Each structure stands twice: as C-alpha cells, then as structure tokens.
Amino acid sequence: MNKVSLETHLENYKNRRFLAVPLAGMIVWSLLIVTGSMFDLTLQVWSVYIGTGMIVYLGMGLSKLTGESVNFQKNSERNPFDSIFLAAVGMTFLTFAISISFAMENPYALPFAIAVQSGLMWLVHGVICNLKVCIAHAVIRTVFCTVLFIFFPEMSFVLQPIVVVLCYGFTIFSLERRWQGLSKTSVTSATVAG
Numbered sequence: 348m349n350k351v352s353l354e355t356h357l358e359n360y361k362n363r364r365f366l367a368v369p370l371a372g373m374i375v376w377s378l379l380i381v382t383g384s385m386f387d388l389t390l391q392v393w394s395v396y397i398g399t400g401m402i403v404y405l406g407m408g409l410s411k412l413t414g415e416s417v418n419f420q421k422n423s424e425r426n427p428f429d430s431i432f433l434a435a436v437g438m439t440f441l442t443f444a445i446s447i448s449f450a451m452e453n454p455y456a457l458p459f460a461i462a463v464q465s466g467l468m469w470l471v472h473g474v475i476c477n478l479k480v481c482i483a484h485a486v487i488r489t490v491f492c493t494v495l496f497i498f499f500p501e502m503s504f505v506l507q508p509i510v511v512v513l514c515y516g517f518t519i520f521s522l523e524r525r526w527q528g529l530s531k532t533s534v535t536s537a538t539v540a541g
Contacts, residue, residue, distance in 0.1 A: 353427065360428035361476045364526045366413045366519065368406030372465075373515035375402050376508045379458070383504030388454055391504045395458050399465060403436075428475050435471035439464055458507035459496040463489050466511070469518070480521040488514045 375398040382394035410417035442464045450457035466488040473481025488510060495506045 356426045356428055357475075360426050362529055364413060364415050365472075365476075365522050366526070367410035367415045367417050368403065369515055369519050369522065370413070371402045371406035371409050373512055373519065375399065375405065376462075376511040376515065379508040380505055380512065383458070383508060388504075392450065392454050392457055395461060395504070399461050402465075431475060432468070432472060435468050439467050442467075453500075455500045455503040456496070458503045459492055459500075462492045462507045462511050466492075466514070478522075478525070480518055484514050484518045 379394055379398050382398075383391055386394065407417045443461070446457060446460035446464060449460050466485050469481045469485040469488070473479065473483075473485065491510045491514075492507055495510060496503055499506055
C-alpha cells in the first residue's frame with residue numbers, strides 16, 4: 348500500500364485554484380444586495396437563507412467551468428486537509444443556530460450573523476494554506492460587518508452583502524494572482540525538467 352505523506356497532502360491542497368466556491372459566494376451575495384434593496388422583509392430573510400445555503404452547490408457547478416474539482420470524496424480517499432476544512436464548514440453551519448435564534452428576535456440581525464459566521468471558514472483556510480489574504484478576508488469581513496450592523500442595523504440586508512462582496516472581490520483577485528504564479532512555476536518546472 349502506497350501511503351501519501353502529510354506534507355504531500357498539504358502541498359496538493361495548497362496548490363489548488365480556489366476560485367469556484369468564492370465565485371459562487373460572490374454571485375450569491377451580489378444577488379442578496381438586489382433582494383435586500385427590492386424585496387420586503389420576509390423575502391429578504393428567505394433570500395438570505397436560500398442563497399447562502401446554495402453557495403457550495405453553485406460552487407460545485409462552477410468548478411466544471413473553472414477546471415477545478417469540487418467534490419466530497421469518501422473519508423478514506425479524502426485529503427486530510429479537505430477534512431479539516433469540511434470540519435470548519437460544519438462548525439460554521441452549526442453556528443447558524445445562533446443566527447436563526449437571533450433572527451427570530453431581530454430579523455435585521457440575520458445577514459450580519461450569517462456574513463460573520465460563514466466568513467469564519469476563511470480563517471481556517473488561510474491558516475492551512477498560509478494565505479494572509481484569506482485571514483484578512485475573515486478579519487475585515489467580521490470587523491466591517493460588525494461596525495455596520497451596530498450603526499446601521501436597518502440597512503443590514505444591503506450593507507452586509509456589500510461588505511461580503513467587496514471582501515470576495517479582493518480575495519478572488521489575490522487568489523487568482525497566486526494561481527497564475529503557481530501555473531507559471533509549474534510550467535517552468537516542467538520545461539526545465541523536460
């Protein structure tokens with residue numbers, strides 16, 4: 348049996364593109380700006396629940412266009428760093444109990460709570476990949492969402508999605524620049540080796 352080392356798993360995880368799911372998030376949160384501007388409160392609430400709940404699935408679909416492979420393999424075949432990240436996703440979903448309870452009392456808190464809670468995944472991903480932009484994404488998203496909710500809670504269904512979209516914008520830009528650098532390095536390495 349050929350065992351793959353932990354270092355190899357880490358390098359395989361770190362050398363991925365990481366575009367499809369962030370792009371899906373940016374699309375959904377952009378649409379939430381529109382729903383937050385145009386719909387009544389009930390539809391705004393449902394839009395947040397449905398929209399944020401479908402980000403992963405939209406990302407899986409977009410991965411076909413970006414050339415990535417976003418899928419969930421069986422535990423025995425899964426990269427252990429995928430398992431760590433999926434645990435972070437699960438942790439984030441479990442915290443939605445706070446969002447739901449909080450939103451029952453104050454519906455304007457829903458986009459704030461979900462924006463912050465779903466942004467926590469970026470911290471774990473940034474630590475695994477040693478990507479400061481992902482850590483910055485989580486911190487900036489949390490700070491700005493919190494400040495805007497404190498001062499403008501009634502604008503939460505518009506302002507929270509704007510913050511998230513802006514964070515996705517600088518993160519996707521940085522991750523794509525990193526990916527282009529990795530692609531050039533692998534092409535150069537293959538040319539030198541060949």
